[in-house]
Amino acid sequence: xxxxxxxxxxxxxxxxxxxxxxxxxxxxxxxxxxxxxxxxxxxxxxxxxxxxxxxxxxxxxxxxxxxxxxxxxxxxxxxxxxxxxxxxxxxxxxxxxxxxxxxxxxxxxxxxxx
Amino acid sequence: xxxxxxxxxxxxxxxxxxxxxxxxxxxxxxxxxxxxxxxxxxxxxxxxxxxxxxxxxxxxxxxxxxxxxxxxxxxxxxxxxxxxxxxxxxxxxxxxxxxxxxxxxxxxxxxx
Numbered sequence: 001x002x003x004x005x006x007x008x009x010x011x012x013x014x015x016x017x018x019x020x021x022x023x024x025x026x027x028x029x030x031x032x033x034x035x036x037x038x039x040x041x042x043x044x045x046x047x048x049x050x051x052x053x054x055x056x057x058x059x060x061x062x063x064x065x066x067x068x069x070x071x072x073x074x075x076x077x078x079x080x081x082x083x084x085x086x087x088x089x090x091x092x093x094x095x096x097x098x099x100x101x102x103x104x105x106x107x108x109x110x111x112x113x114x
Numbered sequence: 115x116x117x118x119x120x121x122x123x124x125x126x127x128x129x130x131x132x133x134x135x136x137x138x139x140x141x142x143x144x145x146x147x148x149x150x151x152x153x154x155x156x157x158x159x160x161x162x163x164x165x166x167x168x169x170x171x172x173x174x175x176x177x178x179x180x181x182x183x184x185x186x187x188x189x190x191x192x193x194x195x196x197x198x199x200x201x202x203x204x205x206x207x208x209x210x211x212x213x214x215x216x217x218x219x220x221x222x223x224x225x226x
Contacts, residue, residue: 042205
């Protein structure tokens with residue numbers, strides 16, 4: 001079974017630029033999550049989708065972050081404009097039934113904002 | 115709100131040493147508790163879990179017991195190997211079931 005795919009693996013941008021990350025969840029997984037993992041901290045949930053609807057985006061900085069999941073499969077997370085404090089690893093995860101007990105994570109996109 | 119606190123790290127051990135990584139939590143209701151592991155260059159992987167008080171999760175020689183009276187879920191292994199070198203995260207999911215709250219992570223290095 002293929003895992004959660006993310007791209008790019010690394011991204012370096014300057015502050016105020018825009019950046020987008022892509023995630024392809026495990027086939028058939030209805031629930032998709034984006035987490036932000038700042039160096040030395042645990043991952044923090046940014047947004048959760050159930051199919052193509054948003055379930056929880058309470059911790060998403062909506063003035064600069066946006067995410068979409070068209071057709072309930074792939075998802076894109078965008079930052080515009082980026083700030084220095086956005087430097088982090090962005091993790092995508094998916095689950096079949098929306099349960100934390102059956103969550104699968106991708107390898108992440110490491111973002112450096114200079 | 116929910117929170118997870120892990121012991122300060124990093125932890126460096128010799129091969130075959132005993133490992134304990136402490137984890138305590140704050141949550142309302144009856145959360146499920148997890149340990150995730152992140153090997154270098156890889157994604158987070160579920161190591162073990164416990165869904166109710168006094169449950170013991172175990173996998174690959176690692177164990178953790180859900181202690182509601184002390185709100186703890188300490189990770190233990192009797193004899194660590196070099197291949198156990200990784201970052202370990204304690205996490206919980208609340209009564210809603212799907213959102214994970216993570217601790218800060220503990221870097222474990224095992225030397226031959």
